[in-house]
Amino acid sequence: MKPGAFLLALIPLARLGHAQSDDTVPIQQIDAYITRTMRSARFPGVAVGIVKGDRVVYLRAFGRADPSGRRVTPQTPFLIGSVTKSFTALAVLQLVDAGRVELDAPVQRYVPWFRVGDSTISSRITVRQLLTMTSGLPQVYETQFWTDRDDRALERTVRLLATKQLTGEPGRTFGYSNANYETLGLIVQVVSGESYENYVKRHILDPLDMRDSFLSQDEAFGRGMASGYRWWFGIPVPVTLPYRRAELPAGYIIASTQDMMHYLIAELNDGRYGNTSVLSRRGMALRHAAGPGNSYGLGWEFVRFGERTLINHDGGTANFQSSLFIDPAAGVGVYVAANAINALDAFASPHGLSPLDGQTTRAMAHVILSLATGQPLPSEGIGHRRLTLIFDLMIALLSVALVISLMRIRVRHRRMARQGIPGRASLWSRIAFALVLNLTLPVALVYLSLAAPAWRAFALFQPDLLYWLYAVAVVLFIKGVLELLFIGRVYRQGQDARFMARRSHIETRVVVVGGGVGGLAAARHLDRLLGGRREVEITLVNRDNFFLLSPLLFEACSGVLELRHCAQPIRPCLRRVRFLEATAQEIDVARRIVRVAGPDAARELPYDQVIIALGATTNLSLIPGSEYARTFKTVADGLLLRNHVIEQLERASTEPSAERRRGRLTTTIIGGGLVGVELLGELTAFIEDELRYYPDIRRDELHFHLFEAGKRLMPESKPFLSEYADRLLRLRGVEVHVATPVQEIGPAFVRWAGGRVESQTIVLAAGIVPNAVAAAANVARDRRGRVLTEPTLRSTSDPRVWAFGDCASTPSPHGEPYPALAQHAVRAARTAARNVAAVIDGRPPKPFVYESLGMMAAFGHTRAACDLKGLKLTGFIAWWIRRTYYLFQMPRWDTRFRIAVDWTVSLFSRPDLTKIDLAEERELEQRNQAANGSRTGSLAS
Ligand SMILES: Cc1cc2nc3c(=O)[nH]c(=O)nc-3n(C[C@H](O)[C@H](O)[C@H](O)COP(=O)(O)OP(=O)(O)OC[C@H]3O[C@@H](n4cnc5c(N)ncnc54)[C@H](O)[C@@H]3O)c2cc1C
Numbered sequence: 001m002k003p004g005a006f007l008l009a010l011i012p013l014a015r016l017g018h019a020q021s022d023d024t025v026p027i028q029q030i031d032a033y034i035t036r037t038m039r040s041a042r043f044p045g046v047a048v049g050i051v052k053g054d055r056v057v058y059l060r061a062f063g064r065a066d067p068s069g070r071r072v073t074p075q076t077p078f079l080i081g082s083v084t085k086s087f088t089a090l091a092v093l094q095l096v097d098a099g100r101v102e103l104d105a106p107v108q109r110y111v112p113w114f115r116v117g118d119s120t121i122s123s124r125i126t127v128r129q130l131l132t133m134t135s136g137l138p139q140v141y142e143t144q145f146w147t148d149r150d151d152r153a154l155e156r157t158v159r160l161l162a163t164k165q166l167t168g169e170p171g172r173t174f175g176y177s178n179a180n181y182e183t184l185g186l187i188v189q190v191v192s193g194e195s196y197e198n199y200v201k202r203h204i205l206d207p208l209d210m211r212d213s214f215l216s217q218d219e220a221f222g223r224g225m226a227s228g229y230r231w232w233f234g235i236p237v238p239v240t241l242p243y244r245r246a247e248l249p250a251g252y253i254i255a256s257t258q259d260m261m262h263y264l265i266a267e268l269n270d271g272r273y274g275n276t277s278v279l280s281r282r283g284m285a286l287r288h289a290a291g292p293g294n295s296y297g298l299g300w301e302f303v304r305f306g307e308r309t310l311i312n313h314d315g316g317t318a319n320f321q322s323s324l325f326i327d328p329a330a331g332v333g334v335y336v337a338a339n340a341i342n343a344l345d346a347f348a349s350p351h352g353l354s355p356l357d358g359q360t361t362r363a364m365a366h367v368i369l370s371l372a373t374g375q376p377l378p379s380e381g382i383g384h385r386r387l388t389l390i391f392d393l394m395i396a397l398l399s400v401a402l403v404i405s406l407m408r409i410r411v412r413h414r415r416m417a418r419q420g421i422p423g424r425a426s427l428w429s430r431i432a433f434a435l436v437l438n439l440t441l442p443v444a445l446v447y448l449s450l451a452a453p454a455w456r457a458f459a460l461f462q463p464d465l466l467y468w469l470y471a472v473a474v475v476l477f478i479k480g481v482l483e484l485l486f487i488g489r490v491y492r493q494g495q496d497a498r499f500m501a502r503r504s505h506i507e508t509r510v511v512v513v514g515g516g517v518g519g520l521a522a523a524r525h526l527d528r529l530l531g532g533r534r535e536v537e538i539t540l541v542n543r544d545n546f547f548l549l550s551p552l553l554f555e556a557c558s559g560v561l562e563l564r565h566c567a568q569p570i571r572p573c574l575r576r577v578r579f580l581e582a583t584a585q586e587i588d589v590a591r592r593i594v595r596v597a598g599p600d601a602a603r604e605l606p607y608d609q610v611i612i613a614l615g616a617t618t619n620l621s622l623i624p625g626s627e628y629a630r631t632f633k634t635v636a637d638g639l640l641l642r643n644h645v646i647e648q649l650e651r652a653s654t655e656p657s658a659e660r661r662r663g664r665l666t667t668t669i670i671g672g673g674l675v676g677v678e679l680l681g682e683l684t685a686f687i688e689d690e691l692r693y694y695p696d697i698r699r700d701e702l703h704f705h706l707f708e709a710g711k712r713l714m715p716e717s718k719p720f721l722s723e724y725a726d727r728l729l730r731l732r733g734v735e736v737h738v739a740t741p742v743q744e745i746g747p748a749f750v751r752w753a754g755g756r757v758e759s760q761t762i763v764l765a766a767g768i769v770p771n772a773v774a775a776a777a778n779v780a781r782d783r784r785g786r787v788l789t790e791p792t793l794r795s796t797s798d799p800r801v802w803a804f805g806d807c808a809s810t811p812s813p814h815g816e817p818y819p820a821l822a823q824h825a826v827r828a829a830r831t832a833a834r835n836v837a838a839v840i841d842g843r844p845p846k847p848f849v850y851e852s853l854g855m856m857a858a859f860g861h862t863r864a865a866c867d868l869k870g871l872k873l874t875g876f877i878a879w880w881i882r883r884t885y886y887l888f889q890m891p892r893w894d895t896r897f898r899i900a901v902d903w904t905v906s907l908f909s910r911p912d913l914t915k916i917d918l919a920e921e922r923e924l925e926q927r928n929q930a931a932n933g934s935r936t937g938s939l940a941s
Contacts, residue, residue, distance in 0.1 A: 022057040025050060025372050030058060033367060038062055041348070041360045041384040043338045044229050044236050045072035047257035048364075050372050051264040051333045058372070059258060065339065066227035067238045074258040075212050077225040078337040080322045081315025084253040085181045087204055087263075089131055089299020091188045091196075093283045094203055100191050103128040110187045115162040125170045127187065130180040131298045136166035137179040141453035144460070146246040151195055153246040157182045174296055176354040178250035185249025196249055207276040208263055212256035217243035220254040228319020229340035232464040233395070234388035236340045239319050241460075251317060257337055260324070264333035267311075267326060288328060294353055301352050305378065310369070314357045316341050318460045323365040330373040336365040343461035344391055349381035360384045395468055402472060406479060413486045421491045430487050438480025442473040496575050499534075507535040508840050511594050511607040513584045514771070515542030515570050517549065518805035518825035519613030523577050524891065525833035531576035536840065538577045539605060541596055545570055545581045548635055551822060551886050552899070554678050557638040558686035558860065559912040561902045565895065567635055573891045580605075587612065587777040589798050609800055609836050612787055613829065614771035616806035616820060618764055625745035629670065629764035632679055639916075641763065645687065646915040648760050653696040659758070665701050666759040668750050670742050671766030672708025673716060674857060677725045679765060680706050681859025684732040689911040704734040705757055707750070709741040709766070716819055717855040720872050724865040725857060742766075768820060774807035782809045786817075791847035793832045802836060804828035804848070813849055824850060826889070856882040 030048070038046050045065050050058035061072040095101040107114045107125050115122045116137065129135035143157045161183070167175050185196045192199045197215040205213050214220040229236035244252055255263075262273050271279035279287070290302035290309045303310045311326040322337040338361050346356040349363030363380045370377050421427050448455035459466040510530070512523045523540040530536045552566035571579055582596035582603075593604045618633055620626040630644070631637050645667070652664040667683055669676045684704055691697060706713070706729060713722040713729075713736065729736055737752070744751040749758050769775070775785030780797035782788050787803035788796045789810045795801035804810060805825035809817040818824045827850045835845035854868035856878065864879035866872070873881065883903065890896050 019049075019056045019059040022052055022055070024374070025052070025057045027058060030368055030371055031060070033371065034060075034062060034364070037360065037364055038338075041338075041340075041345075042231065042234060042236055043340050043360070044238075045076070045226055045339045046364075047072055047074055047076065047078065047337045048368060049074065049257045049261045049264070049335045050368065051261055051268060052372070053331050054265050054269050056258075056261045056265075059261060061257065065224070070224075072226060072339075075224070075256045077212050077214060077220045077223060077254045077256045078322060078339060079228065079315075079317050079320035080251075080253050080255050080260070080337065081317045081320060082178075082251045083313045083315040083322055083324050084249065084251045086299040086313050086324075087200060087253055088181050088184050088188070088196075088249040089287065090204060090279060091200055092127065092131065092184050093279055093287055093298060095188065095191050097280045097283045101127060101187065103131070107183060107187065110190050111158065111183070114158065114183065117161075117163060117165040121166060121170060127184070128298075129170050130184050130187075132174070133176055133180050133296050134171050134174055135177075135180055136168045136170050136172070136175065137161065137177045137183070138164050138167045138175070139177045139454075140164060140179050141457040143178075143182070143246045144244065144453070144457045146244060147242040148246055149243075150245075154182060154186050154189065154196060154248065157246040158186050174353065176296075178247060181250040182247060188249070200253070204278055205259075207278050208259070208266055208273050209276075210255060210259035210262055213259045214254045215248065215252070217254065225254060226320075226339045228317070230319055230461070230463060231340055231342040231345070231384075231388065233392050234385075241318055251315060257335060260335040260337070264324070264326070264335060268328075268331055268333055296353055303352060305366075306376070308375070310366075312352060312362075312365075314352065314359060314362045316346070316357070316359055321345070321359050321361045323359070323361040325365040325369040327369055327373050327375075330375075332369060332373050334365045334369040334372065336361045336368065341461065342464070343458055344387050345384050347382070348384040348387055350379055391465075395465075398472075399468075402475060406475070409479065409482060409486075412483075413490075416486065416490050417493075420494045421487070422494075427487065427491050431484065434480055434483040434487060438476045438483060441469070442477045442480075445469060445473050492575065499532075499576060500578075503534055503537065505535060506537045508537070508608045509606055510536065510538045510609045510611070510836055510840075511605050512538070512540045512611045512613060513587065513594055513773075514613035514615060514805075514807075515540050515544075515547050515579075516613060516615050516805070516825075517547070517822045518615075518829040519611070520547045520570060520573060520891070521826045521829035522611050522613060522804075522833045524573060525830050526836065527575050527577045529833060529837040530840070539580060540570070540574065540577050541580045541582055541584055541594065541605065542570060543581075543583050544635075545579075546635075547573075549822075549886065549889055550633075551882075551889075553632070553635070553638045554682040554858070554860075556635070557632075557642045557679075558682050559642065559914075560906045561899060563635065563639055563642075565898050565902055566638070568891055568895050584614065584773050587773060587801075589778050589801060592800065607800070609802065609839065611832055611836065612774050612777065612801065612803040612807060613805050613825070614774040614807045616768035616770050617772070619767040619769045620764070621769070622767055623670065623742050623745055623764070626764055628745050628747050629762045632675065632763055632765055641761075643915045643917045645683065645761060646690070646913060649687070649690060649694055649697065650915075652701075653694045661701070662703070663748055663758040664760045665697065666703040666705070666757060667761040667763075668705040668707070668757060668759040669763050669765060670707045670745070670750065671764065672706055672710070672713040672736070672738065673765065673767075674714055674855070676706065676708070676763075676765035677713055677729070678857050678859065679763060680704060680729060680734060681725070681732075681857075681863070683860075684729070684734060685860025686911070688732075690913060692911075693913055702733065703757075703759075704729075704732070705737065705750070705759065706734055707737045707740050707742050707752065707766075709739070711739050713738065714855075714857065716821075717857070718867045721855055721857060721865050721867055724874055725859065728859055728863060768806060770807040774803065777801070779803075782817075784809075791849075792835050792845040793828055793848050794835065794845060799839075802832050804832050810848060818848075818850070819852075821852075822889070823853060856885065858882050 045063035047061040059074045061074050065072045065076050104126050125135045189196050227238045229238050266273040270281040271277050271284045287298045295302050300311045303312050315322045321341040324335045326333040345359045348360045349358045351358035366378045512519050526538045546567040546569050548567045555561040556563045556566040582598040584596050586595040593606050618631040648664040652661050655661040669680045713725050740752050742752050748760050770786045779795045780788040786809040793802050793804045806820040812818050828848050831848040856866040858864040862876050862879045864882050865874045866878045
């Protein structure tokens with residue numbers, strides 16, 4: 001909506017129609033009243049007309065017709081809603097006048113197939129009962145969503161009644177239901193032999209000269225129909241809803257206020273409008289004959305007000321409302337139409353026969369009628385403004401309560417963790433409470449949305465409440481799931497702690513040495529298989545208290561991922577496995593102990609079964625001077641390399657010597673395997689991104705070298721991957737040296753047979769050697785020092801020793817040992833755990849058989865390549881698959897969530913330049929302290 005249009009709406013301007021002046025009608029008072037009420041309710045547009053006798057004495061329009069700011073005029077068509085019922089009743093009475101319909105005849109005389117749920121009662125329902133809504137037909141909500149536009153739409157609506165039960169005996173009690181008037185509309189069609197639309201147009205609209213009135217929304221829009229609005233938290237929001245032909249005779253005539261004046265004139269003048277008559281005097285008398293008290297007659301509602309009986313009908317679709325009041329004694333009729341509504345508005349003013357018709361236009365029409373006839377003013381009820389305020393306040397309060405309850409989840413969880421859950425009774429009561437509190441609303445909403453058409457109809461009128469409820473339901477559902485998880489976790493932790501404390505008479509001790517990709521997986525699997533057995537004790541030993549998912553280390557190094565997020569604390573991953581943060585020093589297979597050194601003291605861990613998963617380290621003995629190169633294996637390696645690269649950029653930007661500057665801007669990777677290639681891909685992307693902060697460094701000053709002794713890059717993968725990597729790296733300006741063994745590494749240079757390059761950043765990724773402790777174990781080993789195992793992963797020399805991963809050599813079915821890759825280590829870990837459990841139970845172990853899924857490699861800047869069982873993918877899709885795969889390799893959801901957040905943020909954020917070197921910072925701090933100390937000292941002296 002244009003702001004100008006909104007301002008225009010706040011200052012309603014009256015547009016006059018063709019009204020004749022009448023001194024008895026207080027025009028200014030009525031104008032002021034309409035303006036005030038319109039502002040208070042925040043109606044975008046309103047049109048009002050008053051007829052006295054056969055004259056229009058007031059006809060004005062206020063506000064805007066649609067979001068463009070177009071003004072409402074007395075000729076602007078509005079949907080009149082249920083006021084349509086009086087038109088349908090008029091059509092039926094015309095047919096009664098013509099002797100073609102009898103009021104007390106059964107409906108089945110005109111529609112022989114007419115049925116309700118109880119077919120015996122169907123024949124007792126009469127036309128009069130439909131008109132007075134005493135037939136017992138229920139309100140049918142399904143049809144309020146039908147958008148059928150064909151000629152049989154009405155028939156289908158009436159046929160649906162065969163599935164509905166009556167709400168009461170026909171003829172006994174009043175029950176407001178559109179179904180009565182839809183059936184009457186069908187009777188008009190059947191008896192007249194023409195469509196309801198044609199009949200009403202030919203016999204009512206045309207004779208009354210209602211030129212701006214329509215029975216089709218498309219046609220009405222073409223002739224300037226107003227746009228409907230719904231109030232969302234009190235603010236009018238435009239909405240165009242489908243035209244419901246299936247419900248037309250009950251509420252879908254579209255008419256301008258000026259046209260409705262013609263209709264009112266006919267009502268007040270025995271059916272005559274000018275020289276035309278739309279109903280006989282007798283017919284009109286019948287139509288205006290009120291029952292005792294407040295009652296519903298033939299298409300009109302009769303309202304007792306003081307000594308007078310007023311004729312009324314209100315109308316409301318989901319985006320328009322209107323109301324019509326006639327004082328027959330005074331010969332005055334009032335019509336008010338507005339282009340906004342919501343369900344809340346049904347309670348804005350004192351209601352009529354239906355408890356839901358207390359809408360604002362009803363109060364307006366009644367007040368204006370009283371002003372025009374000099375009668376005491378009726379009560380206007382609470383009013384839309386106050387209702388909205390209460391509604392908005394309640395929504396705000398409930399939202400705040402929800403937010404507070406969300407914020408307190410952690411506190412409640414901590415308290416629960418402190419107190420523990422003592423037993424099953426307490427567990428179930430907590431679960432039941434969490435379920436009732438959090439899942440009642442989501443479940444109720446799902447049920448209502450699927451199985452309660454009345455709810456859907458309500459939602460059509462109050463979308464703000466609906467969407468708020470859905471949002472709350474989603475939040476409550478997530479909260480409920482979280483609380484159930486917390487309860488489950490606290491209960492489980494309590495159980496586990498009790499279990500571990502009560503463990504005695506341990507018969508079998510299983511020790512897993514190394515908690516990396518494979519070791520942790522093995523420990524978790526053992527936990528599942530043997531954790532619940534009191535006589536078995538499982539211990540996991542790892543140097544750090546976290547495990548590193550190496551394939552994420554590249555992005556952690558470049559800052560795409562928070563450094564800690566490529567690692568995962570080990571303890572939360574384990575339930576009934578003892579964890580020891582210690583360095584294994586020796587595996588003494590003769591004494592069956594693992595000797596470990598913890599932070600305080602060394603100790604010996606006896607075992608019955610030991611799993612060695614110590615991984616490998618970079619091979620530093622291959623190339624002379626390897627100690628000058630950096631390695632890239634651990635979290636510390638990642639952090640140090642990142643700091644080093646940023647440091648080189650910082651220094652190069654101020655370096656006066658061209659030679660030294662070139663050395664600082666040259667990055668060299670030795671080893672063109674998976675690790676070297678992926679690392680260089682990430683580094684080229686990272687350094688290029690960082691360059692935007694270093695205006696003194698040109699892109700062409702950056703140099704990258706990659707050395708591979710073999711004939712192609714990534715020899716462990718299919719040629720397709722290595723070709724892609726080769727092409728991409730060259731495109732990024734990397735000098736790729738294949739079949740080029742490096743002969744020497746120096747403090748800041750690399751030398752090979754064909755030359756030498758000065759480089760401050762040298763990373764060695766040219767091969768691995770098994771972990772020294774594994775390689776020193778007194779078991780059969782291969783020539784490289786890896787533990788030799790049978791296909792079952794059991795040592796070939798010691799049945800109590802198992803090994804897999806980078807420190808082991810296990811023959812695959814093809815005879816070759818499995819490669820040193822994470823995907824193999826994880827699968828082997830599970831087999832090893834299963835086999836250890838089998839051996840403890842006296843069952844034979846099974847061989848480890850694994851066919852690789854393929855290979856994936858990422859190169860930064862959303863570029864990657866994968867070969868998945870022959871399916872070759874490159875670019876963004878490959879990058880996305882690789883990321884998603886490794887995301888799910890992380891054992892816990894909270895870490896997965898953090899990683900996903902990091903990745904999402906990095907898509908939109910600038911590269912991070914922070915260089916945190918703790919050792920350097922500590923040194924600086926100490927230097928500062930010393931300097932401050934000496935200064936203080938000199939001052940004191
Ligand atoms: C940077 C990088 C990227 C990689 N990318 C991929 C990839 O994309 N795809 C793929 O399949 N493979 C990849 N790999 C290889 C993969 O990470 C390894 O094959 C896999 O981690 C081997 O698992 P593991 O359990 O044998 O050893 P590791 O995962 O290395 O675990 C060994 C564990 O033992 C601990 N440890 C070592 N010595 C001691 C000691 N004395 N006492 C106590 N604990 C000790 C270590 O701290 C570590 O936790 C990559 C490797 C690296 C370095």
